[in-house]
Amino acid sequence: MAGPVVRVAALADLHCTKTSQGAFQSLFARVSEAADILVVAGDLTDYGLPEEAAVLARELTALRIPAAAVLGNHDLESGKAGEVRQILEGAGLTVLDGDACELQGIGVAGVKGFGGGFGRHALGPWGETIIKQFVHEAVDEALKLEAAFARLRTKPIVALLHYSPIQQTVEGEPLEIYPFLGSSRLEEPIGRYPVSFVVHGHAHRGQLEGKTKNGVPVYNVSMPLLTRTYPDRQPFRVFEVPLTGAATCDPAAPASTGRRATDAVAAS
Numbered sequence: 001m002a003g004p005v006v007r008v009a010a011l012a013d014l015h016c017t018k019t020s021q022g023a024f025q026s027l028f029a030r031v032s033e034a035a036d037i038l039v040v041a042g043d044l045t046d047y048g049l050p051e052e053a054a055v056l057a058r059e060l061t062a063l064r065i066p067a068a069a070v071l072g073n074h075d076l077e078s079g080k081a082g083e084v085r086q087i088l089e090g091a092g093l094t095v096l097d098g099d100a101c102e103l104q105g106i107g108v109a110g111v112k113g114f115g116g117g118f119g120r121h122a123l124g125p126w127g128e129t130i131i132k133q134f135v136h137e138a139v140d141e142a143l144k145l146e147a148a149f150a151r152l153r154t155k156p157i158v159a160l161l162h163y164s165p166i167q168q169t170v171e172g173e174p175l176e177i178y179p180f181l182g183s184s185r186l187e188e189p190i191g192r193y194p195v196s197f198v199v200h201g202h203a204h205r206g207q208l209e210g211k212t213k214n215g216v217p218v219y220n221v222s223m224p225l226l227t228r229t230y231p232d233r234q235p236f237r238v239f240e241v242p243l244t245g246a247a248t249c250d251p252a253a254p255a256s257t258g259r260r261a262t263d264a265v266a267a268s
């Protein structure tokens with residue numbers, strides 16, 4: 001008999017502005033009907049302004065389910081990420097930055113991530129100091145993600161990022177900007193924990209789905225991408241994650257634990 005299932009809604013790149021009053025309330029109301037928890041993969045605000053976060057906080061009064069978020073690069077633009085975070089947490093969002101939380105039995109590990117590119121073309125820590133600093137930022141974010149996984153005793157786990165850990169879900173963007181959309185370094189810890197799936201945003205013109213080299217599904221839940229792909233639907237996705245059996249490990253495919261997340265893209 002099938003065990004309990006948690007419906008995980010995911011979206012990213014709201015880019016809330018100072019004039020966005022009323023723009024997200026019906027979205028959050030629909031999310032609350034369609035899912036048990038919500039994860040938001042960064043760029044909640046457009047310029048990282050506390051005033052924008054305050055507008056979003058008012059919109060979030062329509063959300064009636066537990067929610068976690070990571071900040072995106074836009075949320076850091078004005079150097080006021082601390083204030084933005086405080087306002088969003090005041091509105092009930094759990095904002096993750098290298099840490100983890102449990103929502104309705106699902107472990108959520110969150111980190112913003114960083115760029116640097118993918119695979120054998122990824123930027124290496126060599127030459128100028130500033131290049132090494134750039135690479136170390138991505139390495140640090142990957143270490144933070146690993147630390148967040150290690151803190152979770154609950155399974156299954158959802159990995160929540162802003163930047164992509166794989167190239168597949170940024171394809172469709174101009175090739176020249178791939179290195180600024182994500183980093184393979186973020187992919188490394190994902191294969192070492194029972195991660196059901198990864199969600200990210202940031203690549204507004206990327207692809208909806210991909211897989212890590214260990215077969216973990218990766219979903220780009222950027223709202224502009226979802227709106228363009230499904231113009232007749234609300235711009236969020238819902239994944240059904242079974243709770244039972246998630247703690248067991250299949251020796252033939254150790255990274256596949258609890259990964260039977262069924263995508264149930266929210267209709268309209």
Ligand SMILES: [Fe+2]
Pocket residue numbers: 013015043072074201202204
């Ligand atoms: Fe964005």
Ligand SMILES: [Fe+2]
Pocket residue numbers: 043072073074162201202203
């Ligand atoms: Fe972004």
